[in-house]
Amino acid sequence: MQTIMNYQKRKEFLVCVDSDGCAMDTMDVKHKKCFGPCLIEVWNLQRWEETILDRWNEINLYSDLRGINRFKGLAIALREINEQYIEINGLDCFQDWVDTTKELSNESLIDRISKSKTECLEKALQWSENLNNKIKELSPQEKLPFENVKEVLEQVHQYADIAIVSSANYEAVMEEWSDHGLLAHIDLLLTQNIGSKSHCIHELLRKGYDTNHVIMIGDAPGDEKAADENHVLFYPILVKQEAKSWNEFSEHVFGKFLQQDFREDSIYYKRKFYDNFVQKERG
Ligand SMILES: [Mg+2]
Structure with missing residues (x-):
């Protein structure tokens, strides 16, 4: 796999x-089996386990905060726990790191801990490392690609370069995509160690793509924001309608994108995207 440093574009579209x-x-299984349970464990929150886990899933899976960076999600959860259940020691220091760090990653957290040893910072790191280990223990059968993804990537790759832009950690994404034979269609893998999704797209544009020739496919408002900040296009994969969304991309969107005729339609898809969250939150 190429790195962003030596990456060179091959096609005009990305x-x-x-x-x-x-x-x-992977969202459901990771949040329900890894993120939430590790939070309970590291902060000893067993007394309120059920309500805290429900709230964790509500925020991270079904609200328009879906896909938020793990540490930002943790800060929201810890603030609520601090207000409703039990005092979280050092919460302000952790919040300060989340608000000010250039990179929301374990490495950057370790760096902050070396300067200021605070209970909440150390627990956040432990939580993040524990959940990475728990994710590794999930079997490949628990981390499957959605239906149609492989076929659509194969189709797309004939005409466009493909980059994974993810806020998960590099090793996890690498493993999951290679387990299911998806890496063959990927030119570049960019993850949290490079920076935010917006930063990743910015770096990709510096390789010489026109903003009208770049589209971000994502399932979360953060993906749309990263696309908007770089003036590139966005296509949403709708929660609980993923296979259908990929199929629609293949049949109706990709061709228009290549003809540079998708920008107007993208408004329709964005509306559907937000309507779907409202329905999920109500339901
Ligand atoms: Mg996502």
């Missing part, structure tokens, strides 16, 4: 694809 919850059916 399709950026988010991984979790977009190409890979």
Whole structure:
């Protein structure tokens, strides 16, 4: 796999694809079996386990905060826990790191801990490392691509370069995509160690793509924001309608994108995207 440093574009068009919850059916299993349970464990929150886990899933899976960076999600959860259940020692220091760090990653957290040893910072790191290990323990059968993804990527790759743009960690994404033979259609894998999704797309544009020739495919508002900030196009994969969304991309969207005729239609898809969250939150 090439790195962003030595990456060179091969085609005039670029399709950026988010991984979790977009190409890979991994959001539910990761949040329900890894993120939430590790939060309970590290902060000893067993007394309120059920309500805290429900709230964690509501925020991270079914609200328009879906796909939020893990540390930002953790800060929201810890603030609520601090207000409703039990005092979280050092929460302000953790919040300060989340608000000010250039990179929301384990490495950057380790760096902050070396300067200021605070309980909440250390627990956040432990949580993040524990959940990475738990994700590794999930079997490949628990982390499958959505239906149609492989076929659509194969089709797209004939006409466009493809980059994964994900806020998960590099090793996890690498493993999941290679387990299911998807890496053959990928030119570049960009993850949280490079920076935010917006930063990743910015770096890709510097390789010489026209903004009208780049589209981001994602399942979360953060994906749309990253696309907007770079003036590139966005196509949403709708929660619980993923296979259908990929099929629609293949049949109706990709051709228009190549003809540079998708920008107007993208408004329709964005509306459908937000309507779907409203329905999920109500339901
Ligand atoms: Mg996602």
